[in-house]
Amino acid sequence: MNQGIENVQQQMKFFNSNVSQTTQLLDIWIRILSQTAHNQAFLANDEWQGSSMDTAKLNDLVQRDRTRQEEAERRAKESEFQRERMLAEARERERLKAEMAAASESVARQQQNTFRPGIATGRRPPLGPAARGGRGGARGSSARGRGRGRGVSSASSATGSRIRPPR
Known part of the structure; x- marks a missing residue:
């Protein structure tokens, strides 16, 4: 009986190996048929x-992709440069604005000091009639009445004048 059981076990092993080989052969045939359908x-x-044209098309696609990538990088650099330039211009405008404000403040201070000249130099402003253009002042003095200086009068010579000019 042991021998009968051993025979059955050997037949089962042989059958199992045949099934495995058949499965492997079927897998190979399926791959061959799939490739044949693809080639067809x-x-x-x-x-x-043809494959040479496929390779050329693939190279063209790679080149276009590379060109697009380089263009994107160039645009990014240009955008960054533009942004930095705009920031520099804004900083320059702010600097000029600050300089203009400082200059106008300086001019205002100078005008204040000009309005009160004695304060800037440490002296008091002149007081009295000379400062106002009154008596004793050389500038802006005005005479009242008819102005007569030495020599010929500015008044027209009247016919009744007794003094006659020499001939």
């Missing part, structure tokens, strides 16, 4: 021009 689709396609 390529050959039936009118647009397919």
Whole structure:
């Protein structure tokens, strides 16, 4: 009986190995048929021009992708440069604005000091009639009445004048 059981076990092992080999052969045939269908689709396609053209198209795609990437990098650099330039211009405008404010403040201070000249130099402003253009002042003095200086009068010579000029 032991021998009968051993025979059955050997037959089962043989059957199991046959099933494994058949499965492997079927997998190989399925791959072959799949590749054949794929090749047949390529050959039936009118647009397919061969593997060399596929390689050329692939190279073109890679080149276009590289060009797009370089263009994007260039635009990014240009955008960064533009942003930095705008920031520099804004800083320059702020600096000029601050300089203009400081200059106008300086001018205002100078005008204040000019309005009160004695304060800036430490002296008191002149007081009295000379400062106002009155008596004793050389500037802006005005005479009242008819102005007569030495020599010929500015008044027209009247006919009744007794003094006659020499001839």
